Amino acid sequence: MPKAYSPSALKLVSQEELVPEDEIFEVKVIVAHKEMAKGQYLYKVRWRGYKPEDNTWEPATNFQDLRLVTQYWDKIKQKPDIPVNDEHNSKWKSKTQQRTQNKRSRN
Structure with missing residues (x-):
C-alpha cells in the first residue's frame, strides 16, 4: 500500500513551463534553413496569420x-548533419517575451 504524504511534505521536483495561449504561434511553413555550427540549424519560419516580413529564424x-x-x-530533398530528434534534445521552449511583444506590435 502506498504511503500517504501531506502536501506540506512534498517537494516539487520539476514542472513543465506553461505557455499562455497568446504566446503560442502557429507555423505556416518553414521556408529556409541556415547552419550555425556543425549540425545546429536555424529555420526561417512563416507564421500563420502574419506577413512574410514577419518571418523569424528559430532553432528546432x-x-x-x-x-x-x-x-x-x-x-527540399536534403538531410541535416544530425538527426532532427538529436537537434531537439532539450525540451520545447516558448518564444521569448520580447518576440511576443514584437509580433503584437506589428498587428
Whole structure:
C-alpha cells in the first residue's frame, strides 16, 4: 500500500513551463534553413496569420511538433548533419517575451 504524504511534505521536483495561449504561434511553413555550427540549424519560419516580413529564424527547440522540421528536410530533398530528434534534445521552449511583444506590435 502506498504511503500517504501531506502536501506540506512534498517537494516539487520539476514542472513543465506553461505557455499562455497568446504566446503560442502557429507555423505556416518553414521556408529556409541556415547552419550555425556543425549540425545546429536555424529555420526561417512563416507564421500563420502574419506577413512574410514577419518571418523569424528559430532553432528546432522552439518547435512543439518536430514533424514540421522533418517535412521541411523531406521537401527540399536534403538531410541535416544530425538527426532532427538529436537537434531537439532539450525540451520545447516558448518564444521569448520580447518576440511576443514584437509580433503584437506589428498587428
